[in-house]
Amino acid sequence: MTDDTTSTPHEEENTTDFGFSRVNRGDKAGMVRGVFDSVAGRYDLMNDLMSGGIHRIWKRFTIELSAVRTGQTVLDIAGGTGDLAAKFSRLVGPEGQVILADINAAMLTVGRDRLIDKGATGNVQVVQADAQALPFDDNSIDCITIAFGLRNVTDKAMALRSMLRVLRPGGRLLVLEFSTPTSALLGKLYDQYSFQILPAMGRLIAQDAESYRYLAESIRQHPDQETLLEMMEVAGFANCRYHNMTGGVVALHQGFKA
Amino acid sequence: MTQHDPALISAALAGIERALNQAIALSPTSHDELAGLAGTVLGVEVTTVDLTVYLDIISGTEARLMTHCELPTAAFVRGTVEDFASLASSKDPAAVLINSGIELEGNSGSLIALQQVISRMDIDWEAPLVATLGDVMGHQIAETLRSMFRWGESAHSSLRRQISEFVLEEARLTPPKAELEYFFDAVQSLSMQVDRVQNKLEKLRAKVEQKRGQA
Numbered sequence A: 001m002t003d004d005t006t007s008t009p010h011e012e013e014n015t016t017d018f019g020f021s022r023v024n025r026g027d028k029a030g031m032v033r034g035v036f037d038s039v040a041g042r043y044d045l046m047n048d049l050m051s052g053g054i055h056r057i058w059k060r061f062t063i064e065l066s067a068v069r070t071g072q073t074v075l076d077i078a079g080g081t082g083d084l085a086a087k088f089s090r091l092v093g094p095e096g097q098v099i100l101a102d103i104n105a106a107m108l109t110v111g112r113d114r115l116i117d118k119g120a121t122g123n124v125q126v127v128q129a130d131a132q133a134l135p136f137d138d139n140s141i142d143c144i145t146i147a148f149g150l151r152n153v154t155d156k157a158m159a160l161r162s163m164l165r166v167l168r169p170g171g172r173l174l175v176l177e178f179s180t181p182t183s184a185l186l187g188k189l190y191d192q193y194s195f196q197i198l199p200a201m202g203r204l205i206a207q208d209a210e211s212y213r214y215l216a217e218s219i220r221q222h223p224d225q226e227t228l229l230e231m232m233e234v235a236g237f238a239n240c241r242y243h244n245m246t247g248g249v250v251a252l253h254q255g256f257k258a
Numbered sequence B: 001m002t003q004h005d006p007a008l009i010s011a012a013l014a015g016i017e018r019a020l021n022q023a024i025a026l027s028p029t030s031h032d033e034l035a036g037l038a039g040t041v042l043g044v045e046v047t048t049v050d051l052t053v054y055l056d057i058i059s060g061t062e063a064r065l066m067t068h069c070e071l072p073t074a075a076f077v078r079g080t081v082e083d084f085a086s087l088a089s090s091k092d093p094a095a096v097l098i099n100s101g102i103e104l105e106g107n108s109g110s111l112i113a114l115q116q117v118i119s120r121m122d123i124d125w126e127a128p129l130v131a132t133l134g135d136v137m138g139h140q141i142a143e144t145l146r147s148m149f150r151w152g153e154s155a156h157s158s159l160r161r162q163i164s165e166f167v168l169e170e171a172r173l174t175p176p177k178a179e180l181e182y183f184f185d186a187v188q189s190l191s192m193q194v195d196r197v198q199n200k201l202e203k204l205r206a207k208v209e210q211k212r213g214q215a
């Protein structure tokens, strides 16, 4: 099977999605960087406001499903400001190791400060890295999480393969991402929220409606539950499954390295 | 996998966990006892509603609640809503444990030790539950927790009926309240309403079909 089957419909072309716009494949990463450079400072505040704090609940369940325990090595890729990394740091303990990785230096800078504030430093490493080409050894990581990150990655199939490579056999990947609401009514309400309320909040609080419009649009471009599940299987993950949360507004996908 | 929305269950557990850890912090005498239980994981499965909750005593000052846990459990209790309700309201929990359908796997010693530590603490179960699950459901579950950890103190005569009725039928009728604010409220209550309407439709459809079959 070729990669094309794992890509969203347009990905085999020379252009890719940037929200609802089409841009050259080579340009997307830079444009995504622009978005997160611009929101980094207020990212945490916006996250809480935009989701009414519920992203913390989604992350809480992600941590439960990770079943991470003392002594393990955990990679949080696209980890941004380090919410998950801080939690993992406590769970793996002094013998364990957490890697907070992100492509964006501005997000990592905020992340590093947050980790220091939370006292999570001894066992956390901060690494600037692209999910599509992870700079880690094969079979070196017990658990990988990517929360609200995969939709920003240009070549998702490539990123999934890269994650599989660095996982230890038996290790697991958890993808937390916006998804497709399971009911049409909920979908409508959610559309209204993300295309009207969300950019308005972005304008008011972060003076940046455009970045938040991108976020809303990129959510709609992201593969739905079944499509992502299939992409994970095609990439080579075993025992793949997903849990819908908040009516499918968000889904948590899980896969293992055999 | 449970059929519940993990976000809703996690929200409730997050609230209970906070109340529990606050109570532990306020009860220094419990720290040594809990430290003795550190590393102990207990599982409770309510079969009727297909819900399993794990309690992990991390240290003398911290406990964690989870819906998913891959650590070995020291004790695992399994029963129906009715079983737990009668256990909670019983003056003689040992007898209920023996006579009811409750199954206990593993070490009952750690279960009883924990029940005793917690029963001596003053835990505000209600506030976090009401905040996340709404008045009716939050209050009911808080009542159950309260009485579970105060075996013998008071018998709640109507609890058993209320809880099983409530959990099985009314759970979907209460939209979540305040704390999770605008987004959660709107999205979650709508999805529950949709579920409820769907349920009703299905029940109606089943009835119609049944009648047709009889005619």
Ligand SMILES: C[S@@+](CC[C@H](N)C(=O)[O-])C[C@H]1O[C@@H](n2cnc3c(N)ncnc32)[C@H](O)[C@@H]1O
Pocket (backbone or CB within 6 Å): A032, A033, A036, A047, A077, A078, A079, A080, A081, A082, A083, A101, A102, A103, A104, A107, A129, A130, A131, A132, A146, A147, A148, A149, A152, A153, A154
């Ligand atoms: C919406 S934020 C999520 C941050 C954090 N995981 C959370 O849940 O709060 C998305 C993050 O993905 C990062 N990102 C985008 N493309 C990436 C790539 N190719 N590799 C690694 N990180 C990437 C962005 O820099 C940004 O920090």
